[in-house]
Amino acid sequence: MTTQSKNGQEKEKITALYCRLSVDDDKKDMESNSITNQKQILLDYAKKHGYLHPVFFVDDGISGTTFQRPDFQRMQRMAENGEVGTIIVKDVSRFGREQVEMGRLTQVVYPSLGITFIAIQENINSTTGEGMEMLPFYSIFNEWYAAQTSKKIRAVNELKASQGRRVASTVAYGYKKIEGDKEQWYIDEPAAKIVRKIFTLCLAGKGPTQIAKQLEREKILVPTAYFHSVGRKTSNPVPANIYGWHESTVERILENQQYTGCTVNGKSTTVSYKVHKVIENPKEEYQIIPNTQEAIIDENVWLRVQELRKNKRRPTKTNRKSLFSGLVFCADCKSKLHFCAAKSLKRNQEFFRCANYKDGRGSCAIHFIRDVVLEMIVKEAVAGLADFVRCYESVFLYMQKQKCGEFQKKRQQELKLSVENSRKRIAGLDKLFSRIYEDNVIGKLSDERYSRMAAEYEAEQKELLEKVREEEQQLSEMEQKSVDMRLLLQGLREFTDMKELTPTIVNKLIRRIEVHNPEKKHAHKSVKVDIYFTAVGLVSLPDEQEIRRMMEQMRSTSQLPKQPPHKKKTV
Numbered sequence: 001m002t003t004q005s006k007n008g009q010e011k012e013k014i015t016a017l018y019c020r021l022s023v024d025d026d027k028k029d030m031e032s033n034s035i036t037n038q039k040q041i042l043l044d045y046a047k048k049h050g051y052l053h054p055v056f057f058v059d060d061g062i063s064g065t066t067f068q069r070p071d072f073q074r075m076q077r078m079a080e081n082g083e084v085g086t087i088i089v090k091d092v093s094r095f096g097r098e099q100v101e102m103g104r105l106t107q108v109v110y111p112s113l114g115i116t117f118i119a120i121q122e123n124i125n126s127t128t129g130e131g132m133e134m135l136p137f138y139s140i141f142n143e144w145y146a147a148q149t150s151k152k153i154r155a156v157n158e159l160k161a162s163q164g165r166r167v168a169s170t171v172a173y174g175y176k177k178i179e180g181d182k183e184q185w186y187i188d189e190p191a192a193k194i195v196r197k198i199f200t201l202c203l204a205g206k207g208p209t210q211i212a213k214q215l216e217r218e219k220i221l222v223p224t225a226y227f228h229s230v231g232r233k234t235s236n237p238v239p240a241n242i243y244g245w246h247e248s249t250v251e252r253i254l255e256n257q258q259y260t261g262c263t264v265n266g267k268s269t270t271v272s273y274k275v276h277k278v279i280e281n282p283k284e285e286y287q288i289i290p291n292t293q294e295a296i297i298d299e300n301v302w303l304r305v306q307e308l309r310k311n312k313r314r315p316t317k318t319n320r321k322s323l324f325s326g327l328v329f330c331a332d333c334k335s336k337l338h339f340c341a342a343k344s345l346k347r348n349q350e351f352f353r354c355a356n357y358k359d360g361r362g363s364c365a366i367h368f369i370r371d372v373v374l375e376m377i378v379k380e381a382v383a384g385l386a387d388f389v390r391c392y393e394s395v396f397l398y399m400q401k402q403k404c405g406e407f408q409k410k411r412q413q414e415l416k417l418s419v420e421n422s423r424k425r426i427a428g429l430d431k432l433f434s435r436i437y438e439d440n441v442i443g444k445l446s447d448e449r450y451s452r453m454a455a456e457y458e459a460e461q462k463e464l465l466e467k468v469r470e471e472e473q474q475l476s477e478m479e480q481k482s483v484d485m486r487l488l489l490q491g492l493r494e495f496t497d498m499k500e501l502t503p504t505i506v507n508k509l510i511r512r513i514e515v516h517n518p519e520k521k522h523a524h525k526s527v528k529v530d531i532y533f534t535a536v537g538l539v540s541l542p543d544e545q546e547i548r549r550m551m552e553q554m555r556s557t558s559q560l561p562k563q564p565p566h567k568k569k570t571v
Contacts, residue, residue, distance in 0.1 A: 012052060012053050013053070013082070013083060013084055013085030013086075014053045014054070014055045014078070014083060014084055014085065015046055015051040015052060015053055015054045015055065015084075015085060015086045015087075015088065016055055016057055016075050016078070016079070016084050016086065016087045016088070017039070017042040017043065017046060017054050017055065017056050017057065017088050018042075018057045018058075018071075018072065018075060018087060018088070018089050018094065018095065019035050019038040019039060019042065019056065019057070019058045019059070019060075019089075019090070019094065020038075020058075020059045020060075020062065020069070020072075020094045020095075021033055021034065021035050021038075021059075021060050021061065022061065022062060022063050033090070033094070035058055035060055038090045038094065039056060039058075041090050041120065042054075042056075042088055042089075042090060042120075045088060045118075045120050046088060051086050051088065057071040057072065057074060057075040058071055059071045059072055061235075063097075065096075065097050065098055066098070067096055067098065067101050075087070079109075079110070079113060079115055080113070082113070084113075084115055085114075085115065085116065086115065086116040086117075086118065087110070087115060087116070087117050087118070088118045088119075088120065089118070089119050089120070090119075090120055090121060091119055091120065091121035091122060092119045092121075092122055092124070092135070095119065099136070102135075103135075103136060105117075106126060106132075106135060107126075107132075107135075110126060111126065119131070119135075122134065122135075168265070171185060172185070172256055172258050172259070173191050173194075173195065173223040173226070173253065174187070174188060174191045174192040174194070174195040174253075174259065174296050175187060175188055175191075175192075175258075175293065175296075176188040176232070184293065185292070185293040186293070186294070187293075187294050187296060188230075190226075191223070191226060192296045194215070194220055195253060195259060195296050195297065196296060196297065197215075198211055198215075198250060198253050198254065199254065199259075199297050199301055199302070199305055200504070201214065202254055202305050202308065202309075203301065203304065203305065203308070203503070203504045203507050203508070204502070204503045204504050204507075205321065205323070205325075205503030205504075205506075205507065207247075208247035208248075208250040208251045208254065209247045211245075211247075211250045212245035212246055212247045212249070212250050213245075215243070215245045215250075216241075216243045216244060216245050219243050220243060220245070221242055221243065222239060222241075222242060222243065222244060222245055222246075222249065223249065224236050224237075224238060224239060225238050225239065225242035225243075254305055254309065255306070255309070257288070257302065258293075259295065259296045259297040259302060260295050260297055260298070260299040260302050261290070261291055261292065261293055261294060261295030261296075261299075262288055262289055262290045262291065262292060263288075263289040263292040263293075264286050264287070264288055264289075265286070265287040265289065300486050300487040300490070301487075303487075304487055304507060304508060304534075307511070308326070308507055320341045320350070321339065322339045322350070322352070322371045322374075323375060323378075323501060323502075323503060323506050324339075324352075324371075324374060324375075324378070324506065324510075324513060325339050327506070327510055327511075327512060327513050328352050328374070328513045328514075328515060329512060329513065329514050329515070330354045330355075330356070330364060330367050330514070330515065331367070331514040331515060331516040331517075331528075331530060332354075332364060332365070332367070332516075332517065333354065333356050333363065333364040335354060335355045335356050335364070336355050337352040337353060337354055337355065337367060337369075337515060338352065338353060338354075338355050339351075339352055339371070340352070340353060347372070348370065348372045349370070350370065350371045350372075351368060351369060351370045351371060352367075352368070352369050352370075352371065352374065352515065353366050353367060353368050354366060354367040365517040366517065366518075367515050367516070367517050367518075368518060368527075369515050369518075369527050369529070373527070374513070374515075374529065375501065377529050377531075378501065378506075378510070378513070378529075378531060379501050381531050382492075382495055382501065382505075382509060383495070383499075384541060385492060385533065385539055385541070386492040386493075386495045386496045387496075388541050389489065389492050390492075390496055392547060393489075394554065395542075395547055395550050395551065395554070397485075398550055398553075398554055399542070399550065400485070400535075400536055403536075412475065415471045415474055415475050416475065418467075418471055419468055419471050419472060419475070422464045422467055422468045422471075423468060425460075425464055426461055426464050426465065426468070429457050429460060429461045429464075430461075432457055433454065433457055436450055436453050436454065436457075437450070437454075485534075485535040485536070487508050487534055487535070488508070488509060488533060488534045488535045488536065490508060491505050491508030491509040491534070492509065494508070495509070508534065509533060509534055510531060510532070510533060510534065511532045511533065511534050511537075512532040513529060513530070513531055513532070514529070514530040514532070515527060515528075515529055515530075516528040516529070516530075
């Protein structure tokens with residue numbers, strides 16, 4: 001068989017030998033359907049029946065429910081260009097498991113292009129017509145098989161999730177699997193080192209774009225390039241720029257909770273076994289399984305990074321940022337204070353002002369404060385708190401316990417019980433739905449009564465799901481406070497050792513800063529600043545008398561350590 005080349009000369013058409021193996025294929029058939037076996041069968045058939053110029057097209061590890069396969073698409077392009085005379089597959093299922101597209105290609109497209117389609121196992125030949133009348137039935141069966149396989153896989157994944165096991169097969173950058181242990185992740189130290197670096201840079205005040213640029217400057221391999229360098233297979237090819245980190249890659253790493261040592265199931269799903277579009281599930285539907293592998297990032301650090309990501313910091317046009325960018329808010333209108341820096345301004349002239357001031361034309365007053373003044377105020381407040389905690393840590397913790405009180409503990413228990421009971425009722429409603437549906441089908445329950453009961457159950461379930469979401473959010477916030485307290489104490493100790501504010505320390509210590517509008521007193525303007533510390537909010541340090549009173553209370557309740565605390569001259 002020949003075709004005309006661009007210069008008018010005739011050239012032989014190829015015989016396309018197409019092979020495919022899917023991860024979804026039944027394991028008992030994997031060996032017989034292996035790529036090696038398929039190649040041998042196809043080549044032997046082509047030689048025996050005189051099909052010349054054989055060329056292999058191979059898609060390994062791709063489902064037959066989609067025709068968007070790399071080598072299949074390459075074969076199609078060559079077919080449309082008139083370069084293919086015959087297409088041979090081992091069996092119809094290797095070609096595809098989607099009946100509509102299967103029929104279109106084999107019965108319309110290929111005949112119009114003069115291409116012979118052959119499926120060896122089913123004895124199908126489109127040119128002779130042999131076996132073609134059975135092709136639609138084979139296609140329907142193969143699609144049914146794909147649907148059943150998809151159901152089985154979903155059922156297996158649901159079972160795994162219910163048993164608290166990992167569902168996802170993809171291993172996060174920074175971890176690796178060991179042969180023979182499919183579910184367990186182990187730290188991949190070279191990659192884990194980069195993950196820690198990314199989190200450290202974020203805590204130091206750098207955004208994803210800045211982090212990506214720094215990693216590129218330092219010639220650190222992007223994840224895909226790194227995987228290939230250590231012999232790990234990926235679905236994506238190695239990029240042209242192996243050091244070209246993208247901000248989206250950095251963002252995914254910063255948002256991946258699994259670096260804290262947990263497993264996260266249910267992050268996404270697909271539309272169907274036919275439509276492979278990924279749908280991201282809401283975070284409240286995630287299944288979090290703690291302590292499934294060694295942590296790369298401390299949970300406190302991960303949570304603080306998520307907080308920082310909510311208040312993204314943008315540098316000015318001069319590329320300068322304040323230590324407090326993204327943390328400073330107006331005490332009156334609660335909007336952010338903009339950091340103002342210009343080439344004409346010196347470092348000590350840079351300032352914050354309310355976003356709603358708009359040069360006096362906005363809805364709020366200026367709330368002006370110089371960056372150096374704010375830094376001095378914050379540093380003084382941090383130093384005071386750090387000094388107090390260093391001398392009276394037990395008293396400080398006692399203060400916070402009193403602040404929260406037994407009410408919060410009781411409320412936490414009530415919320416946990418409420419969530420548990422609501423979930424039981426939701427599961428019970430699912431069973432009731434099934435029961436009344438069966439009763440309706442067999443005629444024990446009228447359509448009218450079924451519709452009314454179903455609507456009532458559905459409304460109750462919807463209400464319960466919303467209640468669970470709200471209560472779990474409250475529980476998360478309560479549990480967050482204990483994590484934040486550890487982060488606060490860690491940051492205070494770091495400041496005590498360094499005596500200087502750094503972006504990392506600021507990000508660990510401070511949740512929010514509110515600036516009041518300047519007030520004129522005795523011909524001088526003064527600005528009140530409220531500093532909300534991580535975990536504890538506004539802090540008012542006690543005097544010596546209050547400290548002694550709380551220590552007596554602690555002694556009476558056996559909460560004071562036997563050894564006396566360090567003496568402190570002033571508070």
